[in-house]
Amino acid sequence: MTPSPSIDELIDALKRLPGLGPRSASRIAYQLLSEDRTQALNLAQALEKAVKTVRHCLMCNTLTDSDLCPICSDKGRDATKLCVVESPADQRVIEETLAYDGLYFVLMGLISPVEGIGAHELHLDRLIERVQGDQSLKEVLIATPFTPQGDATAHFIAKVLSSRRKDIRISRLARGIPAGVELEYTDANTIASAIFARKS
Amino acid sequence: MTPSPSIDELIDALKRLPGLGPRSASRIAYQLLSEDRTQALNLAQALEKAVKTVRHCLMCNTLTDSDLCPICSDKGRDATKLCVVESPADQRVIEETLAYDGLYFVLMGLISPVEGIGAHELHLDRLIERVQGDQSLKEVLIATPFTPQGDATAHFIAKVLSSRRKDIRISRLARGIPAGVELEYTDANTIASAIFARKS
16 A cells, blocks of 8 residues: 555656666655655746747757757857757757857657658758758768667768768768767767867 | 757756766656657646645654545554654555555654754654554554664664553564575675574
8 A cells, every 4th residue: 555646656757767767766756755845846847847848949950949049040150060960968968068169950860760760750851951052051060879870870861962062071970989879978078079080 | 058948957957856967867858858748747747746745644654645644544454563664665665565564653764863863853752652642552663774873763762662661562674684685795794683583
């Protein structure tokens, strides 16, 4: 018998989060319901606000709070460079390196035939249109991870874009980032060196 | 530059939770803001409901949804036994064993002089009153952990209760070797206790 169905529901919702098992979910639930419950209310409010506010940037497709994200609307960014990343989390770690000042395109995934994710699902037509239409663009830096899906996606994008525009440099992050490791979990220094050592 | 202050706030709220670092907080935030956001809303609702609903049981002090918890109000429980535990989480694991059918008293902490937690802070007067006043009670099982604070708390409770009521049994959980654990990886104290408490 459990003394509180509300706590059971909270633990149940917490243990569905990635990386949390039943024990850590229960530990978190009881801490949130300790004497001072402002932490729990803050989290609930942050969740609701993010769910209501966060949408895709109409230009780069990243998750952001307005129709156009602050990076796309920043006139100070170098509009001759476009960096293609898998996810907003990857974009976040690249921004943290301070080694890149260009614009982004966020795929929200990678090509993965087994999961039924192809060029169409990733809105690659939007990326291709943008690269074809924007004559100020001089370089596309593909920053997908060095995994089979990341390689396939990079290969596909490089092939399509180079067939449409002969006058741009298409580069990829230098190896040096360990293969098979998510970009999100790589330290900023390693990512920075890979940006400086990028190869055509 | 970060493309979404709302996501930053959510990651910030998540990384304050026990056991979550910045990377896991970010991973959880992005999963919650993926295409299907019902999981995020469920979590927010579960949090708000629990914060509003959960209170202390007037009888046993556990966290519950009503003034009297379902265990205290269950006439089918063996009211001759009272189990004293540190927290609702400990009560939960004891309930999961199905090996105990008595009532509980939940301390919501342990005696800890360095943290300024004494008998008064733990509402031990409520426990003492209950044991003194309830003549149907025949046994108090002290289930505090085998840590310095748990030992001090158990010792204090046993001393006070046995001075007030000579006619009840005061017991503590047996020390011993945990099931499924190699003897090689068990600490010497635990093995020593298991030797002293050996059974024919």
